[in-house]
């Protein structure tokens with residue numbers, strides 16, 4: 761799981777296994793994105809695709825979104 765807390769205190773926890781071929785994503789502090797070291801896919805903190813080659817968002821059923 762990867763967890764990001766936004767400026768309003770909302771927390772986003774998602775599965776950070778890349779949907780392309782299964783590599784573990786790495787947090788990019790400068791861009792606030794989850795980046796894949798294998799083939800370069802990038803996802804935002806909500807799990808939406810920024811760039812491929814991945815074609816699927818991070819699994820939404822694993823997303824947890826709540827306010828404190």
Ligand code: FES
Pocket residue numbers: 778779780781782783796797798799800801812813814
């Ligand atoms: S495994 Fe992540 S881009 Fe290929």
